[in-house]
Amino acid sequence: MPIEEKKIPVTIQDVAQLANVSPSTVSKVMNDAPHISSSTRERVRAAASKLNFRPNAIARSLKVKRTATLGLITNDLEGVFTMPMMRGVEEAASNQGFSVFMCNSYGEAAREKNHLEVLLDKQVDGLILMSGYKVRERGAPAMSVGTLPLVYLYQYTRDLAVPCVIPDDQGGGYLGTAHLIGLNRRRVGFINGPTDFEQTHQRLEGYRQALSEAGIPFDPTFIKVGRWEESSGYALAHELMSLPQPPDAIFCASDSLAAGALDALHQLGLRVPEDVALLGYDNRPFSAFQRPPLSTIALPLYEMGRLAGELLLKAIAAGTTQAGVHKVPCYMVKRQSC
Amino acid sequence: MPIEEKKIPVTIQDVAQLANVSPSTVSKVMNDAPHISSSTRERVRAAASKLNFRPNAIARSLKVKRTATLGLITNDLEGVFTMPMMRGVEEAASNQGFSVFMCNSYGEAAREKNHLEVLLDKQVDGLILMSGYKVRERGAPAMSVGTLPLVYLYQYTRDLAVPCVIPDDQGGGYLGTAHLIGLNRRRVGFINGPTDFEQTHQRLEGYRQALSEAGIPFDPTFIKVGRWEESSGYALAHELMSLPQPPDAIFCASDSLAAGALDALHQLGLRVPEDVALLGYDNRPFSAFQRPPLSTIALPLYEMGRLAGELLLKAIAAGTTQAGVHKVPCYMVKRQSC
DNA sequence: GAAAATTCGGAAACCGATTTCGGTAAAGCC
């Protein structure tokens, strides 16, 4: 049984008393301030560790007006894209001693506003607004956040003076197309998603770029656009394959599209990848379970989250946020469909 | 241009001045304290909303010693089980005005300890320790958390005086087996996971219970145990089907096991579900993409997270935490394999 | 109508740290 009961919350006063100094001195020691003799420094440290003292972050924050806390509001805590991004920001944050509040707005402005209020009340040092859906352009947050550093994650914005980090979809389109061409396919079809998604243009642009670099003329009849659905992929693959000179490779702008295309190809008795190579996009979990397992262009979700966190931390440290869109490279995951 | 520039951080002093009362009165109004005349109450409210005043939660917390903040430490922010649970606790928390810090320990004690320190420093009101893996028994947290309310989520504990919430695996085993029996299968095989996982015993127990209720004698030769791997499911399904009187249904204690079993069944030229009905467990995303799509027993992850959050909030409110394991019912997702 | 109870609002202490500022002692300078 210990001689003295350990008071549960041990304050700076307690260690000051034990070390026979003033609280201010203890504070200075804990913060490695100069003008403290090494003898008292030692004494204070000893007292602190003996009492197991850890400063109350709340009290500290009140004075220094920093909380080492980030807010992260996502519109989708369910989808498969969110988790790696979250992990990235969590890691970036905790590497620098920051914690992150996780909030889910369900895409509802009212909920987003409410979360923003609470986070602002709790004096977060910065905010990440993250989307779990395919990246779309978005406007201002649901309420003013004053001068609080902000970064958009997986959300595109043209106008706002806010940094946003998104995947490099043009690079991904290029990467996939170039890979297909490298496999000696010169007639590569492209099944795209709806044109009101920014990334469909980017991915197509990458496709054209790879074609042009390889000296292959661009053939508009090889481009099909549908919705982000398996049935679209199925129908459009049929259209492509009934062309007088059908493609020997199909690049789909999403894995669902590719899954549909795969069905169509099977139905036509075509072998994948021998007769036509198939490539998806997004690296959705199910793509590994197709027959054959689908090659696909992966979104760099973890890296995006990490970058978003680091940008935010930098903005907080610097006191200035540099707007602009930050694109992080997609990468290829090779399986057996091409 | 507004007459008076809005000072960015508006404090209780500001509204006191505008309303011509003391700060204490403002505080009382904001907290709906009694003994305030309705006239001054109105006046203060008007001033507050005119200045757009929101109390600084940090300052408040310092005094009241509550932060309306929860900590959530998971050992796995990647796996597929974590997200629905997180969403559950986030929702339970935000419903009551609480925020939650998300931390990832990667299963490393050092990281967990570090996160615990930070969370304790930040004065969280309670803590959820969550696992993203299959539920296993676990010991005390990586460091003492004093009297802080705690709940284990998807982690089992026998000894600690801490509530833990886990899926009702016995119920799930019962549910699946009963369903198979209801389909007129009387010879149902059971492919289980390693015996050092608590839930394998539970699931098997549910299986036995359903059998016994249906008056079907328990046949130990129908029980196989392997590892949580597809290859195990494959091998053990082969063993089962080479019995003199093979089963007409197989219940696997995980979806990976079931995927392997499905391969074996296909290889044997058996039709699923006509010749042998197949049922998985866990409702992993890939189970929907098997051929045929796998029926499975789903873990009530969201509900578990939600319950964990609610238990924690209740413990915080009551000041007392009631230990015990809380099992939440699994449910069946019917697809086409049975 | 006096005494007691109640209502209302403010002054001041407080939460637990940080930071400024001033004073003393020691060291450096000529």
Add this chain to the structure above:
DNA sequence: GGCTTTACCGAAATCGGTTTCCGAATTTTC
């Protein structure tokens, strides 16, 4: 040896709220 500079430490103010306590005004009670 006297003067200036520097090193070291502590008293007190501060961050932005909450809470206790007290006094004045009003109402109730008898």
